[in-house]
Amino acid sequence: MELAFEKQGGLLPAILQDESSKEVLMLGYVNPQALAETWKLGEVHFFSRSRNRLWKKGETSGHVLRLKQMLVDCDADALLLLVEPVGPGVCHEGYRSCFFRELNADGAERVIAERVFSAEQVYRRSEGQ
């Protein structure tokens, strides 16, 4: 099938969900090259919009994400990647999921998760995730 990369300047949003716990871990973006590497190596690759390059999730931290299943939505413009995380968490702030804050109607935020690793220790040698 044809994926609708052109809708968003060559990138598709990819939701990462823990296959086992069903927790949503993060939202990333893929281009065709990132998808090809993900299929080839069985570990999730993104296209980093901030660094403007291919980015293997966990390349610095070792917290890679093993691809278990890839789903595509009805419009072929979003992906859902079911993964097995290697390591305690995916968020560069030290949480299991990047969605660690609750947002309220008045715009206030509240942290609802526990830190599971020290981001300083894991990332002290570089800026990578």
Place this chain on the structure above:
Amino acid sequence: MELAFEKQGGLLPAILQDESSKEVLMLGYVNPQALAETWKLGEVHFFSRSRNRLWKKGETSGHVLRLKQMLVDCDADALLLLVEPVGPGVCHEGYRSCFFRELNADGAERVIAERVFSAEQVYRRSEGQ
């Protein structure tokens, strides 16, 4: 907190997850007005990119999504909405989730879910979702 609407031309991606089953239902986009309506009415509103207007999910089908919790990611550029779906499914093709197809490495697709309602009956009077 400030949400990073400017990163994507005024829209933020919002992942919809069934609060109870943890199934990921769809990915939509919100602007500040859609968020305000969602908070005000307790039912999910999007900004439709194809119709270029505010869009209450379920406005045609009656399959609205009741907001239970809103989470925001570390970069404040993606939302995760935990919802209670009213009705059998969210997909305009008649499935519970828009992610009803599996994608394989060779680009082949395979439907992995059962249709739960007749899209023709629900949408026969309009093009809305």
